[in-house]
Amino acid sequence: MALLELNRVSKRFGGLLAVNQVSFSINEGVVAFIVGPNGAGKTTLFNLIAGVFHPDEGNIHFASKEISQLSPDRAVHLGIGRTFQIVRPLRNLSVLENTMLGAFLHTRSPAKAAEEAEKVLRFLQMGNAMHLPARGLSLPMLKRLEIARALATRPKLILLDEVVAGLSTSEALALAELLRRLPEWGISAVAGVEHVMQVVMRMADRVIVLDHGTMIGEGTPQEMVRKPEVIEAYLGSKYKELGL
Amino acid sequence: MRRAQLLIAILFLILGLAAPLVVRSDYLFQVLFRVFLFAALGLAWNLVGGYAGQLSLGHAAYFGAGAYGLAVFSKAGIHPWLALLLGVLLAVLFAALIGGVSFRLRGPYFTLATIAFAEVLRVAAKNLAAVTGGDVGLQVPGLFVKSSGRSLYLAAVLLTAVALCITAWVSRSKFGYYLMAIREDEDTALSVGVNATRCKLRALLISAALTALGGGLYGSLFLFIVPDQVLSIDISSEMAIVAMLGGAGTFLGPLIGSVILESAAELLKNIFHEAHLLIYGLLIVLVVLFLPEGIAGTLAHRLRRKSAIAAPPFKAPGPVSS
Ligand SMILES: Nc1ncnc2c1ncn2[C@@H]1O[C@H](COP(=O)(O)OP(=O)(O)OP(=O)(O)O)[C@@H](O)[C@H]1O
Numbered sequence A: 001m002a003l004l005e006l007n008r009v010s011k012r013f014g015g016l017l018a019v020n021q022v023s024f025s026i027n028e029g030v031v032a033f034i035v036g037p038n039g040a041g042k043t044t045l046f047n048l049i050a051g052v053f054h055p056d057e058g059n060i061h062f063a064s065k066e067i068s069q070l071s072p073d074r075a076v077h078l079g080i081g082r083t084f085q086i087v088r089p090l091r092n093l094s095v096l097e098n099t100m101l102g103a104f105l106h107t108r109s110p111a112k113a114a115e116e117a118e119k120v121l122r123f124l125q126m127g128n129a130m131h132l133p134a135r136g137l138s139l140p141m142l143k144r145l146e147i148a149r150a151l152a153t154r155p156k157l158i159l160l161d162e163v164v165a166g167l168s169t170s171e172a173l174a175l176a177e178l179l180r181r182l183p184e185w186g187i188s189a190v191a192g193v194e195h196v197m198q199v200v201m202r203m204a205d206r207v208i209v210l211d212h213g214t215m216i217g218e219g220t221p222q223e224m225v226r227k228p229e230v231i232e233a234y235l236g237s238k239y240k241e242l243g244l
Numbered sequence B: 001m002r003r004a005q006l007l008i009a010i011l012f013l014i015l016g017l018a019a020p021l022v023v024r025s026d027y028l029f030q031v032l033f034r035v036f037l038f039a040a041l042g043l044a045w046n047l048v049g050g051y052a053g054q055l056s057l058g059h060a061a062y063f064g065a066g067a068y069g070l071a072v073f074s075k076a077g078i079h080p081w082l083a084l085l086l087g088v089l090l091a092v093l094f095a096a097l098i099g100g101v102s103f104r105l106r107g108p109y110f111t112l113a114t115i116a117f118a119e120v121l122r123v124a125a126k127n128l129a130a131v132t133g134g135d136v137g138l139q140v141p142g143l144f145v146k147s148s149g150r151s152l153y154l155a156a157v158l159l160t161a162v163a164l165c166i167t168a169w170v171s172r173s174k175f176g177y178y179l180m181a182i183r184e185d186e187d188t189a190l191s192v193g194v195n196a197t198r199c200k201l202r203a204l205l206i207s208a209a210l211t212a213l214g215g216g217l218y219g220s221l222f223l224f225i226v227p228d229q230v231l232s233i234d235i236s237s238e239m240a241i242v243a244m245l246g247g248a249g250t251f252l253g254p255l256i257g258s259v260i261l262e263s264a265a266e267l268l269k270n271i272f273h274e275a276h277l278l279i280y281g282l283l284i285v286l287v288v289l290f291l292p293e294g295i296a297g298t299l300a301h302r303l304r305r306k307s308a309i310a311a312p313p314f315k316a317p318g319p320v321s322s
């Protein structure tokens, strides 16, 4: 069954068509990655799903509900968690408190929220950093904190916007290993954006390729890296370099 | 550290309650009244300006609503305490209106909107002479019949106690965490399901009610109010400065700020006469430049850094073995 369904979704910024008639669906149990060159509209697509923007055309359904006009805070209540590509920690709060804010979605009690947040942080191997203020963290830790906060809301669908970008290859692969265990947290589908093809190939069941706001391909990672248009638009030399 | 702060607050209140046993001079009572009144007002402002990080410079609207509510409704024959309550309701109503509009704006635009609303109310009060007495002013009934100065002082101490209790509750509740999340990054707050508009509004309603009570006490002490006094931006900025000097978004900040600012203002007034406003202004500039987190915030920072040095350094997690 389709958990998320986009139907001819378009979004315009002034004269720029950032997302153009995009349709796809993500079933439960699927890890889908959206790839495409810089400025292709990937983050905009996530913002449309998360309710930050509303489509100018088309509609979005989540768990059979129309969510095109939903506000971001309502979208979270339905079970859509998201991370920010450009990290947005609550700088003067501790790592634990940052994560507790996600956990408050399901409890009024700070003690319960702390307990839940602690579990999430241990899973992400951030147990040692729990009481540090978010403002001093390194980028790899901030990326994990983005995931922790989203995970603590216990979403059905999690939108991971370039969570391994800026990490070293070993860090990126380590994080990808952890992310493969997301179903343990009751997450039924993942939508990711990543430029690191090794991570995409390792994690994705499906790949959606976006270029200039338009979908130019969709399929398994293996299919996608063989498609000429996709190689042309995006992977090109990078793909050959990696020798996948 | 939380416990220490709570103890300091309780000690402060006990001293406040005990003061009438030793203080005899009316003048000193007035000074102490101001200290506690502005501690309470600073705490009220702190909920919106500190915890939620929404820099309101229009709280005079609620202060004035309290003072004018008390005066206008009791002139209409309503018992002063009931009139004060109606004044609080009026302030809450204003808060709902003002917040409903201005919370759509962020940052400096929000601040400008709050100033504008308070100014509109001040000008309206000046012109609605039939109700407010206009520029001539309006008489305010005494809330206490006997030993009014001392009773009003104790009422101010009580108001501070109430504001402290509310702050203590907020600072350790989900609501308080939501307010802080909004302050730190509103988009992040939305991304974890915080209804930012509703939270900010709720904080403002509580803040406005406390502020109106303060306005009522103030009016009742002077027995006479004019728009340029109780609805002026001076009131709004003093509330903000008290909280910011002590430490916006901290539990004890407004208390500390009020003790320092109100006693300093009094001393400066006596020594420098007219020049005291200048020195007052300079002090504020110095604080903003050198103590941006306020006194309580800076102290807490220092203490935390000390304990962080004592703790073992944190090691980033290594790659997971797969
Ligand atoms: N809020 C906005 N206002 C105006 N234009 C925007 C806005 N957000 C994005 N854009 C534009 O829309 C296009 C798509 O941007 P988007 O951030 O979605 O790309 P992306 O695929 O995520 O790129 P990257 O890989 O660099 O993250 C870009 O041309 C960008 O400049």
Ligand SMILES: [Mg+2]
Residues within 6 Å of the ligand: A042, A043, A044, A085, A161
């Ligand atoms: Mg992007």
